[in-house]
Amino acid sequence: MSTLNIGGSQIDTSWFLLLSAVLFILGTTGVLVRRNPLVILISIELMMNAANLALIGYGAALGTREGQIVVFFVIAIAAAEASVGLAIFVSLFRHTETIDVNEIHILKW
């Protein structure tokens, strides 16, 4: 196992990975259980944050900067995804006057 030296104390890298796994699981649960599309989008953001933590943890364990650069791109793509997703929800809400994903089935034929 790899340990990180942070301010003189040793922390195992797998603690960061375990925290990342728990947050990713919570995000997955939110996507599966909730039916408010806004909350589903928020849960996806939570999963992205968990992935960012894993990337930076591995980057710090390996001593490379690539993990942080990938996190930079992930944050930019999350911003794009949030803006387009929220625009879709706003126009859907104008169109159907509801915000439950069970009621949004105009893509079904």
Next chain:
Amino acid sequence: MAIAVFFVAAAMAVLGGIGVISFHQSIRSVLSLVVVMLALSVEFLLLSAQFVFAVQIIVYAGAVMVLFLFVIALLGPARELGRGRLRFQAWLSGLFVLVLLGLMWAMLQGVQYRQPDSKADMSLFGTVQAIGVGLFTTYLYPFELTSILLLVAAIGAIYLSRKRIDDL
């Protein structure tokens, strides 16, 4: 000291994550996600990623979450309606999530870590200088593509959220 900071921030992040999926008003979910992001930025600082720490607070917890808050303010306090049509949704997703957590745990047990490159200059690790040099030399092409992606997303968001959708 660092270990205590790690565990306090980790507990805040997990509690915030539970709040994200369990609050019934979506504005509380968004504020819980802001708590998660601030706790994670502390973890990034522990991993000596200063630049990502600043970006996480300014761009993610600042700009993106304000976008969510604006949309919630626009749509009003919509609640979820009663129970869903899928009867076993909660049970099935609980089973799926447990299987996923078990798989992740099993994978974490078998990870073989490469020893860090001892010649690497750790004094620059995570600074704006190190990230900027990487972004503008090796990763220049994805960086420019990201700017085009953001432009396309902005145009798409304006187009999608116009007044009427019927005359597309």
